[in-house]
Amino acid sequence: MVMKINRINYEQFAIDYLEGNLLGEDLREMEVFLSKNPDVKKELEEMELFYLEPEVGVVFEGKEALKKEVVLEKPKVIPFWNKFWMAGVAAILLLSFFTFILMNNINEKPENEIAVETPNLIEKEKEKVVVEDKKEAVIDKIKEEQKAFENVIEKQKPIQKKEAEKIIYAKTTPKEQENKRENETNIHDQNMNINHFPNTNNTIKPVVQTIAENDPSQKNETQPESINVPTKEKEPVLLAVLDKMESIASEPLEFKKEKILKHTVQIAEVSSVEKESKLEKWGFLPEGSRGRVKFSNIKKSLIPEEFASK
Amino acid sequence: MTSEEYNRTVELFADRLFRFAIKSCRNEADARDIVQQAFEKFWLKHQDVEFSKAKSYLFTTVHRTHIDMIRKNKRVSVMEEVPEQMDLNRNSHVNYELRDSLSIALDKLSDIQRRVVLLRDYEGYSYKEIAEITEISESQVKVYIFRARKKLQQILIQIEKTA
Incomplete structure (x- = not known):
């Protein structure tokens, strides 16, 4: 205004x-x-304005007397009880602040956070299971491969052995090879008790004679020439032979055919076909079952009636 | 402020305060006493006063001290008439001869007129600052200064006529 x-x-x-x-x-x-x-x-x-000009040269003598001794200013000292009081207040404020934060965190966490975390945990567990399954599958696959590899090695062993033998055999001279074949044949024959010259073997005759003596009704009939009919004295021997036959017969009959014949009959030098035909003729082999006869089929016929009744 | 800053104020303002005090009271001894008392009072309060406010604080203290001295000696001069005889100490170290008419005219002003003019012309204070130092209103400061300038003109004209 x-x-x-x-x-x-x-x-x-x-x-x-x-x-x-x-x-x-x-x-x-x-x-x-x-x-x-x-x-x-x-x-x-x-009106004319006049301004004063400051006078120069006016000096106050005695300035030094006015000056004071320069003293380093000491920082303001706060009494210790004030410090304790302030520290107490500060501590209370800090505690209150952290308590407030903690309470807020606890109140804010609950359901939403769990709901968010649960799927994550389930997914993690699923991932773990999948990983474990994969590991097991890989381990199984490795084991199978190892087994297959071992089988191949096992299968290759005899082949390798044969190959090695062939190599060794090839390295020998023809004469050595001939001798070796002969030795192997002899060993094989000895093991199989094969008599290449049955006609010279006299053991058949007594057996046939014994049968003839014990069964006069069949004296004139054609009897199996190679069947070794047991006597009373020979009963334990026969049983032992039968047991041995049974054990041998448990193996494929076709493979042990000659072994059976060896222990049961003494046949003349005939071919294997003739042996079977004879056995069939004697009732040891059912018709049409050549090469596949169970020992139980012929065991009865091998036991004499006198022993069978017992 | 610190004691070091206090000493700096002594160096910076002691001469100017002394000049102001001499012009105000027109007595060197009184002016010296006034300045010493002002610094003593200032020292007691120096820790509560900022360095930037020291000058105003000191001029205000000098002004108050001078007023107190006038009241104490009952030498109150409310008259604006120019005294016939200058009350100057002729044995002073400073030569206070009336070297020019303006200086003589200044001495013929009243204490308050002289003080506000000195603060204005010598120290360059604004009317507002002068009002704070002299503790009167700004309008009153302007009236005193207008009257002082008008008086100075009249005195100078008179001096010229007598010369």
Whole structure:
């Protein structure tokens, strides 16, 4: 609010008007006042402003007496009870702050967070199971491959052995090879008790004679020439032979055919076909079952009636 | 402020305060006493005063001390008339001869007129700052200064006529 200028208060505006510092409404108000008061206007127009110039050379003697000794300012000392009080307040504030945070965390966690975490756990468990399954599958596959490899090695062993033997055999001279074949044949024959010259063997005759003596009804009939019919004295021997036959017969009959014949009959030098035909003829082999006869089929016929009754 | 800063204020403002005090009270001895008392008061409060406020604080203290001294000696001069005889100490180290008419005219002003003019012209304070130092209103400061300038003009014209 612009103060109205009049003859009483115009002096407080006069110095600003003379120095050019009166602006705006105050300036207009002053000009209105001056227009209404020409004597004041004339006074201000005739007024010349004089400014004092500071005197140079005025010195205050005694400055050193005014100066004080410079002392290092000590930091303000806070009484220890104030420190304890402040420390207590600080501790309480800190505890309150952390308690507030903890309570907020506990309250904010509950269901949502568990609901979010549970699927993750299930997925992790599933992933673990899948990984374990894969591991087991790989281990099984490795084991199978190892077994297959071992089988191949086992199968290759006899082949390798034969190959090795062939190599050794090939390295020998023809004469050595002939001798070797002969030795092998002899060993084989000895093991199989094969008599290549049955006609020269006299053991058949007594047997046939014994049968003839014990069974006169069949004296004139054609009797199996090679059957060794047991006597009372020979009962334990026969039983032992039968037991041995049984054990041998448990093996494929076709393979042990000659062994059976060896222990049961003494046949003349005949071919294997003839042997079987004879056995069939004697009732040892059922018709049409050549090569596949069980020992139980012929065991009864091998036991004499006198022993069978027992 | 620190004691070091206090000593700096002594170096910076002691001469100017002394000059202001001499012009105000027109007595060198009184001016010296006024400056010493002002610094003693200031020292007691120096820790509570910022360095930037030291100058105003010291001029205010000098002004108050001078007022107190006037009241104590009952040498109150409310008259704006120019005294016939200058009360200057002619045995002072400083030559206070009236070297120019303006200086003589200044001495003929009243204490308050002289003080505000000195603060304005010598120290360059604004009217507002002068009002704070002298503890009067800004409008009153402007009135005193207007009257002081008008008086100076009249005195100078009179001096020129007598010369």
